[in-house]
Amino acid sequence: GNSVTQMEGPVTLSEEAFLTINCTYTATGYPSLFWYVQYPGEGLQLLLKATKADDKGSNKGFEATYRKETTSFHLEKGSVQVSDSAVYFCALSDPSGYSTLTFGKGTMLLVSP
Amino acid sequence: EAGVAQSPRYKIIEKRQSVAFWCNPISGHATLYWYQQILGQGPKLLIQFQNNGVVDDSQLPKDRFSAERLKGVDSTLKIQPAKLEDSAVYLCASSRRTGGSYEQYFGPGTRLTVT
Numbered sequence: 001g002n003s004v005t006q007m008e009g010p011v012t013l014s015e016e017a018f019l020t021i022n023c024t025y026t027a028t029g030y031p032s033l034f035w036y037v038q039y040p041g042e043g044l045q046l047l048l049k050a051t052k053a054d055d056k057g058s059n060k061g062f063e064a065t066y067r068k069e070t071t072s073f074h075l076e077k078g079s080v081q082v083s084d085s086a087v088y089f090c091a092l093s094d095p096s097g098y099s100t101l102t103f104g105k106g107t108m109l110l111v112s113p
Numbered sequence: 114e115a116g117v118a119q120s121p122r123y124k125i126i127e128k129r130q131s132v133a134f135w136c137n138p139i140s141g142h143a144t145l146y147w148y149q150q151i152l153g154q155g156p157k158l159l160i161q162f163q164n165n166g167v168v169d170d171s172q173l174p175k176d177r178f179s180a181e182r183l184k185g186v187d188s189t190l191k192i193q194p195a196k197l198e199d200s201a202v203y204l205c206a207s208s209r210r211t212g213g214s215y216e217q218y219f220g221p222g223t224r225l226t227v228t
Contacts (some may be wrong), residue, residue, distance in 0.1 A: 004155075036219075043117070043204060043219035044156070089155050099208075099215040100169060103148075103155030 002027045006090050006104035013080055021075040021107045023064075023090035030105050031092040032068050032099070033057075033073040038087045038106070047075075047088070085111045115139065117220035119205050125226045131193035135221045138186070138207030144215060145182055147190050148204040156204055162188065195227045208216070 007022040025033065032051045036044040048057035053068035062077045074089060087106045093099040118137040126132050138145050143164050146165055148156035159178065160211040161169040164185035174181070177196070202222040208215040 013146075041221075043221045044206075045219070046216060052138070090153070093215070100158055100161060101156075101217060105153070105155050 002031070002092055002094060002102040004090050004092055004104035006019055006088075008106035009087075009106075011107060011109045012054055013109070015082055015111055016079045017055050017111075019075070019077040019080045019084075019109065021088055021090075021109070022077065023073045023104060025071050025090070025092050027071075027094070027102075028090055029095050030068075031095055033064070034091045034093065034101070035062070035064055035073070035075050036091060036103075038089065041088070043113050044089065047109065065076050078096040079107070080111045082113055115186075117205055117207055117218055119203075119220040119223055120219065122168065123224050123225055123226075125228065126195055128197055128227050129194040132195055132225065133192075134190045134203050134225075136188045136190070136205030136220060138205070139218055140216070142209045143208035144208045145184070145188050145205040147180055147188070147207070148206065150202040152201070159190070172185065192225075195225075197227050200225055200227045202223055221222070 003026045005024050027048045032090050034049045035047040037047045048059040049058040050066035064073050069099045087108045089106045090104040091101045142221045145162045147159045159173045161182045162182045165182045180190045182190040202224050205220045206217040208217040
């Protein structure tokens, strides 16, 4: 079956540091890949997505590249801010049927001033 | 455009009691999802509707959980009777087909505590 593995958190960084959150996946076929962000007390928000190999998704300074050869979709940001503190979820969408999402366990990011 | 609405936001019940959650999806979104998010884990799909028909309920504990989507719009999720392990955040999401994929939009969730 489909699965997503994320690096365990929390990831603790100082403001302006470089961020990488690793995500690898197992899937049949060619899934779409997503990063969602969950701020405290809120629902999930789509951060970025990529629908095919070598696509790069980007939003709000975050980037992730769909690497089919390594089955990875690592999230990166060059300079994090305190406001980026949240839980980040990597997910894949089954290309068959109605595109059910399979999520990783989430990685908490804590950014200090 | 209004987002996905859910109510209540918080609920505390005793085990063996029943509880119901309500979701109003984004207007025009044919697909509606209910997820269970246990603390420290990613959301797990419970049930997925396309209009008012169920397309996936393989992970719904049908002995205690039920869901319906009347007229293909609002949806309710019910738990009866509740167990301690049902304590979680219940997320509703909706989507429509955009290009080649379904992009899901999530509501704020209902945090359930079973004591």
